[in-house]
Amino acid sequence: MTGLLTQEQLEDALREVGATRYHHLHPFQLRLQSGACSRGEVEAWALNRYLYQACIPQKDAIILARMDEAPLRREWRQRIIDHDGEREGEGGIAKWLKLTDDLGLDRETVMSGRLALPATKFAVNAYLSFVRDRSLLEAIASSLTELFSPMVIATRVSGMLANYDYVTKDTLAYFTARPVQAKRDSDFALDYVKTHARTPEQQRAVIGALEFKCSMLWAMLDALEHAYLYAKPWPDAFQASERGERQAAE
Amino acid sequence: MTGLLTQEQLEDALREVGATRYHHLHPFQLRLQSGACSRGEVEAWALNRYLYQACIPQKDAIILARMDEAPLRREWRQRIIDHDGEREGEGGIAKWLKLTDDLGLDRETVMSGRLALPATKFAVNAYLSFVRDRSLLEAIASSLTELFSPMVIATRVSGMLANYDYVTKDTLAYFTARPVQAKRDSDFALDYVKTHARTPEQQRAVIGALEFKCSMLWAMLDALEHAYLYAKPWPDAFQASERGERQAAE
Numbered sequence: 095m096t097g098l099l100t101q102e103q104l105e106d107a108l109r110e111v112g113a114t115r116y117h118h119l120h121p122f123q124l125r126l127q128s129g130a131c132s133r134g135e136v137e138a139w140a141l142n143r144y145l146y147q148a149c150i151p152q153k154d155a156i157i158l159a160r161m162d163e164a165p166l167r168r169e170w171r172q173r174i175i176d177h178d179g180e181r182e183g184e185g186g187i188a189k190w191l192k193l194t195d196d197l198g199l200d201r202e203t204v205m206s207g208r209l210a211l212p213a214t215k216f217a218v219n220a221y222l223s224f225v226r227d228r229s230l231l232e233a234i235a236s237s238l239t240e241l242f243s244p245m246v247i248a249t250r251v252s253g254m255l256a257n258y259d260y261v262t263k264d265t266l267a268y269f270t271a272r273p274v275q276a277k278r279d280s281d282f283a284l285d286y287v288k289t290h291a292r293t294p295e296q297q298r299a300v301i302g303a304l305e306f307k308c309s310m311l312w313a314m315l316d317a318l319e320h321a322y323l324y325a326k327p328w329p330d331a332f333q334a335s336e337r338g339e340r341q342a343a344e
Numbered sequence: 345m346t347g348l349l350t351q352e353q354l355e356d357a358l359r360e361v362g363a364t365r366y367h368h369l370h371p372f373q374l375r376l377q378s379g380a381c382s383r384g385e386v387e388a389w390a391l392n393r394y395l396y397q398a399c400i401p402q403k404d405a406i407i408l409a410r411m412d413e414a415p416l417r418r419e420w421r422q423r424i425i426d427h428d429g430e431r432e433g434e435g436g437i438a439k440w441l442k443l444t445d446d447l448g449l450d451r452e453t454v455m456s457g458r459l460a461l462p463a464t465k466f467a468v469n470a471y472l473s474f475v476r477d478r479s480l481l482e483a484i485a486s487s488l489t490e491l492f493s494p495m496v497i498a499t500r501v502s503g504m505l506a507n508y509d510y511v512t513k514d515t516l517a518y519f520t521a522r523p524v525q526a527k528r529d530s531d532f533a534l535d536y537v538k539t540h541a542r543t544p545e546q547q548r549a550v551i552g553a554l555e556f557k558c559s560m561l562w563a564m565l566d567a568l569e570h571a572y573l574y575a576k577p578w579p580d581a582f583q584a585s586e587r588g589e590r591q592a593a594e
Contacts, residue, residue, distance in 0.1 A: 310462065312578060320569070
């Protein structure tokens with residue numbers, strides 16, 4: 095890839111990144127939706143992913159702060175509202191805490207992040223660094239994993255409902271609103287990068303940004319799979335027993 | 345731990361962090377020194393750890409930039425000289441490249457970092473963020489893993505020499521100078537944190553900084569073990585064949 099792509103070719107290249115690198119292909123994701131995860135693994139997934147959910151409004155605020163134009167900021171700020179909500183108890187983060195609540199995890203412990211795996215913290219930190227340190231174009235492009243999330247959400251929700259009796263539709267309320275929000279957000283971001291990546295270098299940077307974001311989501315699942323399936327979690331992290339029973343988390 | 349520790353108790357607490365959390369206990373480290381690693385795994389280890397080696401002078405420059413006192417800076421700057429050398433081809437980073445050269449890895453590829461695992465990059469990035477964003481006391485304390493490195497270096501060098509016929513003393517030249525440098529540096533840093541952590545909060549922060557650093561080194565080995573032993577590496581990362589033969593790295 096050395097020359098300038100058409101907008102359609104750029105979109106194809108971005109969709110190819112998703113088809114080959116998005117975490118719908120990750121073994122832990124497949125375990126989660128097939129019912130193969132122990133209760134402890136589901137809890138570890140929800141507890142660790144909370145840190146990712148919680149960073150989203152901060153990530154979007156960093157991006158917002160880098161936008162020079164009010165129309166662009168008016169568009170982008172909705173993402174912050176979606177995750178933080180209009181009032182206490184609303185928004186994506188609150189809905190994720192509904193999931194961890196229903197799994198029996200202590201809310202203060204989850205929110206503190208102190209039982210999360212180190213690798214989860216490093217991945218989330220890398221995402222915040224990326225949107226701060228790279229170009230605005232790359233920061234916006236890194237959000238394009240939302241292009242692929244509707245497909246994984248449907249499979250994950252139906253799989254988890256079918257396979258874990260402690261998971262109800264209400265538990266997974268977070269995912270109800272996300273496909274519509276993700277489609278709206280990714281349509282906008284895709285249009286933005288297609289019209290603003292005007293050189294081969296910018297187009298490569300945009301594709302690289304999406305690869306980075308996919309690698310970050312993948313690394314979070316790698317860390318979960320390693321710690322809870324193949325090896326042992328870091329001693330200060332959440333301990334899930336071998337039989338899948340939840341131990342005292344503190 | 346709620347009250348103020350004596351300096352000796354603080355040192356004991358720090359040494360306890362090393363005894364329980366330093367990567368001399370990591371299964372991949374034990375494989376590496378016992379001869380159980382395939383050639384591909386040894387290469388992946390050297391290639392990934394290059395990014396850690398290469399970040400050290402930048403990490404120390406960030407710390408140096410935060411020091412207000414010339415005597416402290418004069419002490420700390422030696423670390424940068426040790427890793428960057430007095431001239432081209434000298435210093436710790438050049439010696440690490442001697443290791444990757446001898447393993448047959450392309451130097452430009454290693455230095456670019458493009459075949460490193462995403463989790464390696466995130467861990468290194470987390471270290472740079474830590475020394476920039478936390479207190480100077482915590483930044484200095486995070487270097488205290490050097491207290492424990494002399495013991496692991498001796499075991500690693502003798503184990504690798506005994507078990508891998510493609511590894512010579514010359515290949516491992518990096519490690520020859522490190523125990524003396526590490527002892528000098530960690531003696532200084534230990535004395536600094538013992539005299540400057542004067543409240544229970546500061547003492548807890550110092551211990552937490554060392555735990556963070558241990559978790560970062562541990563996470564790098566977790567990622568290697570997961571990618572090359574249990575699962576598959578990220579598609580854009582270094583691919584080691586199952587038979588331990590090195591494939592084309594590009």
